[in-house]
Amino acid sequence: MRRQEWLSILAQASPKAVADAVRTVTPQPSYKLLRAPESGMIMLRGRAGGSGRRFNLGEATLTRCSVKVDGGSIGHGYVLGRSPQHAEQIALLDALLQDPSHHQDLWDAVIAPLAKARAAEKDSKARKTAATKVDFFTMVRGESE
Amino acid sequence: MYVAVKGGEQAIDNAHRLLAEERRGNPEQQEISVAQISGQLALAVDRVMAEGSLYDRELAALAIKQARGDMIEAIFLLRAYRTTLPRFGYSEPLRSDRMQVRRRVSATFKDLPGGQLLGPTFDYTHRLLDMTLLDDGEPSAQPAAERVGESSDGPLPRVVDLLNDEGLIETETPADERDVGDLTRESLTFPAGRDLRLQNLARADEGFLLGLGYSTQRGYGNNHPFAGEIRMGEVAVEFVPEELGFPIEIGEITVTECQMINQFQGSEQAPPQFTRGYGLVFGQSERKAMSMALVDRALRASELGEEAENPAQDEEFVLYHSDNVQATGFVEHLKLPHYVDFQSELTVLRRLRADFETASGPVPEAAE
Numbered sequence: 001m002r003r004q005e006w007l008s009i010l011a012q013a014s015p016k017a018v019a020d021a022v023r024t025v026t027p028q029p030s031y032k033l034l035r036a037p038e039s040g041m042i043m044l045r046g047r048a049g050g051s052g053r054r055f056n057l058g059e060a061t062l063t064r065c066s067v068k069v070d071g072g073s074i075g076h077g078y079v080l081g082r083s084p085q086h087a088e089q090i091a092l093l094d095a096l097l098q099d100p101s102h103h104q105d106l107w108d109a110v111i112a113p114l115a116k117a118r119a120a121e122k123d124s125k126a127r128k129t130a131a132t133k134v135d136f137f138t139m140v141r142g143e144s145e
Numbered sequence: 146m147y148v149a150v151k152g153g154e155q156a157i158d159n160a161h162r163l164l165a166e167e168r169r170g171n172p173e174q175q176e177i178s179v180a181q182i183s184g185q186l187a188l189a190v191d192r193v194m195a196e197g198s199l200y201d202r203e204l205a206a207l208a209i210k211q212a213r214g215d216m217i218e219a220i221f222l223l224r225a226y227r228t229t230l231p232r233f234g235y236s237e238p239l240r241s242d243r244m245q246v247r248r249r250v251s252a253t254f255k256d257l258p259g260g261q262l263l264g265p266t267f268d269y270t271h272r273l274l275d276m277t278l279l280d281d282g283e284p285s286a287q288p289a290a291e292r293v294g295e296s297s298d299g300p301l302p303r304v305v306d307l308l309n310d311e312g313l314i315e316t317e318t319p320a321d322e323r324d325v326g327d328l329t330r331e332s333l334t335f336p337a338g339r340d341l342r343l344q345n346l347a348r349a350d351e352g353f354l355l356g357l358g359y360s361t362q363r364g365y366g367n368n369h370p371f372a373g374e375i376r377m378g379e380v381a382v383e384f385v386p387e388e389l390g391f392p393i394e395i396g397e398i399t400v401t402e403c404q405m406i407n408q409f410q411g412s413e414q415a416p417p418q419f420t421r422g423y424g425l426v427f428g429q430s431e432r433k434a435m436s437m438a439l440v441d442r443a444l445r446a447s448e449l450g451e452e453a454e455n456p457a458q459d460e461e462f463v464l465y466h467s468d469n470v471q472a473t474g475f476v477e478h479l480k481l482p483h484y485v486d487f488q489s490e491l492t493v494l495r496r497l498r499a500d501f502e503t504a505s506g507p508v509p510e511a512a513e
Contacts, residue, residue: 008381008394040231042384042395044200045238045325046347046425048339050303050402052317054238054325055340057347058427060200060382060398062233078386080396081201122245127291129247132263 006097006111007090011079013114015086021110022089025102031092034074035066037084063087073098168213182206191399191428192216196469197223198329198348200398200427217350217469224470235325237383237392241402241425243300244378248429251304252372253406259301264377265429304374305404305421314373314406314419335461342444342464343437347426349467351433357457358439366443366455369408370422377401377429401426405438412450420449 010018041059048055065077065087075095077087093110096102169176183190183206193205197220205223212218248264251257263269305314326341333341346354361367379399383392403424411417422442424434444460446453456462466472 003389004391004393007389011393011395012381012397038231040233041199041227042233042236042382043327044236044382044398046241046343047238047317047319048343049305049317049404049421049423050241050425051306051319052423053320053323053338053340055343055347056235056325056327056329057239057344057425058195058198058200059227059232060236060396061204061230062384062395064233064386066388076386076388078384078393078395080382080398082203124291125245125247128289129262129264130292131290132248133292134261134263 003094003098006107007076007078007094009111009115009118010077010090010093012118015083015089017114017117018086018089018093021114022092024109025096025106029069029072029092029096031067031069031072031095033065033088034068035064037063037065037077037087039063039082039084042080065091067091067095069095069099072096168211177210179203179206179210182209188429189214189216191430192351192433193219193223195427195430195433196220196348196350197227199223199227217473221470221473234384234386237385239380239382239398239400239425241376241380241400242303242306244376244380244400244402245397246301246376247378249301249374249376249378250372251374253374254304254308257304258307301376303376303404305406312418315409315421317421317423333464335464336447337460337464339441339445339448342460343423343425343441345464345467346424346437346440349437350469350472351430351436353467353469353472354436354440355432357443357463358436360455361439361443361457366446366453366458368420368422368439368442370439370442371406372435373404373406373421375401375403375431375434377431399428401428401430401434403431403434403438405435405442407442409449414450420445 040062042062043059044057045054046057047053060080061082063077063079063081063083063086065084066074067077067088068074069092073095075091075093075098077090077092077094079086079090093106097106097111183202186206186209189209190202190205193208193216194200194202196216197205197208199205201223204226205219208219208222208226209216212222246259246262246264248266249259249262251261255261306316309316323338323340326338326344328341328344333345337345362370377399379397381394381397384395385392401424405422405424406419407422409415409418409420420442422438422440422445424437424439424441426434426437440457440463443455443457444463446458451458453459
C-alpha cells in the first residue's frame with residue numbers, strides 16, 4: 001500500500017526535509033485544520049523474549065494532525081516526538097499525495113528522494129557497524145606433535 | 146505523619162533562587178545546551194528516558210539540565226511531565242528481529258549468522274582517563290571506519306530463535322488473546338503476570354536491578370545464566386491510527402535487548418531445557434537490559450516450580466521496591482516536618498522513662 005509507505009517515509013524524515021518539500025509545492029495549497037496539531041503519548045509495547053506475550057514497555061511522545069485541502073482530500077500526520085509543524089506538513093502532503101493531479105510529481109520530487117536519503121543514512125550506519133564485526137580465528141595450541 | 150506548616154515563603158523563594166544560581170554554575174563558562182546534553186551525554190539521556198518511562202530525547206536532556214545532573218530528580222521531572230499528556234493509543238509490539246542492529250554479541254554461539262558486531266562499546270577499552278578530552282579540542286581519534294561491500298543492514302534473526310533446532314531452549318509464544326496489564330493505569334496486585342513484571346522492570350532503577358541481578362549470580366537464586374544475545378539498535382514504531390485502519394511507521398527508537406539463557410533441571414511438568422529471561426530497555430543500556438533479564442528469570446521461579454526463597458525471586462519485594470521515584474519519595478519524605486509526631490513520641494518516652502526510674506531507682510549518669 002503506497003499510502004502506508006509515504007506516511008512512514010515522511011514520519012522518518014527530518015522535519016527540515018519535510019518543510020523544504022512542502023515549500024516546493026506550487027501553487028501553495030490552501031487547507032484547513034480538521035484537527036490542529038496535538039502532542040500526546042503512545043504506549044510502546046514489546047513481547048516477552050521478543051516473540052512472546054505482549055507487555056507495555058513505556059511511553060513515547062507523539063504528535064498528530066489532520067487537514068483538509070480545499071476542494072481535495074483529508075490527510076493525516078503522525079510523528080514521534082513533539083513536532084507540531086512536522087505533523088501538520090505530513091498531513092498536508094498526505095492529502096496532496098491522494099490527489100491524482102499531484103501524486104506523481106510529489107512522489108518523484110519528495111517521497112522518492114526522502115526514501116533514498118534514508119536508505120543512504122541506514123547504509124552508512126550499517127557499514128560502520130560492519131567494520132566492528134569480529135573475525136574469529138582459531139588459536140593453535142602448540143602441544144600437538 | 147507530617148503536617149502542613151506555615152511560614153518560610155521568603156526562605157523557600159530565596160532557596161530556589163540560590164538553586165538556580167548554582168545550577169547555572171560559573172557564569173564565565175558557556176551555558177550547556179539541551180542539544181549538547183542529548184548528543185554528548187547520550188547515555189545519561191537514555192537512562193532518564195528508560196526510568197522516566199517516556200521516550201523523548203529532548204525532554205530527558207532538559208530534565209537532566211534542570212536537575213543539575215541528578216538522575217533520579219530528572220527521572221522524577223519526566224514522570225511528572227508525562228502525567229500532563231493524553232495517551233493516543235498503543236503501538237504494535239516492537240519487532241526486535243527487524244532492528245537495524247548497531248551492536249550484537251552472543252556469549253553462547255561464536256559463529257552466528259550475521260556475526261558478532263561490537264558496535265560502539267566501552268568493552269575492551271582500558272579504562273584509562275583520556276587526558277586529550279580535557280583540552281576541549283577536537284577528538285584526535287579517526288572517524289569511524291566503514292566496511293564497504295558487506296553490509297549488516299538486513300534484519301538479523303534472533304540467536305535464540307535461530308539456533309534452536311533441537312528445541313533445547315524454551316520458546317516464547319505470543320498469546321495475544323490475553324489482555325496487557327498496565328501499572329500506570331491500575332495498581333499492582335499479586336501474583337503479577339509476566340507482562341506487569343516486565344513493564345515494572347523496564348522502568349525500574351538500574352542500580353536496584355543491577356544489585357538484584359548480581360545477587361542471583363552470587364547464589365541468592367542462582368539460575369546459571371548465559372548471555373544468549375545482546376543487541377542494540379533502532380526499531381521502527383508502528384501504530385494503527387483509527388481513521389486509517391492500517392499500521393504506519395511513525396518514527397524509530399533505540400532499544401537494547403538481552404536474551405538470557407538459563408539452565409533448568411526440569412520439573413514434573415517440563416523436561417530439562419534452557420529457560421529464558423528477557424530484558425528490553427529504551428536507549429543503549431546493556432547493564433540494565435542484562436540485569437532485567439536476570440531478574441525476569443528469577444521472578445519466574447514459581448511458574449517453573451522452583452523454590453522462591455531469595456530476594457530476587459520475591460515478586461512483591463522486587464516490584465514494590467524497584468521504582469526509584471516511589472522509593473525516593475518515601476525515603477526523602479522523612480525530611481519534611483514531623484514535629485507533632487516527634488513531640489508525641491517525646492511525651493511518651495518521658496513518661497516511660499519516669500515509670501522506669503520509679504521502678505528501678507535513678508538511671509546512672511552516662512559514663513565519663
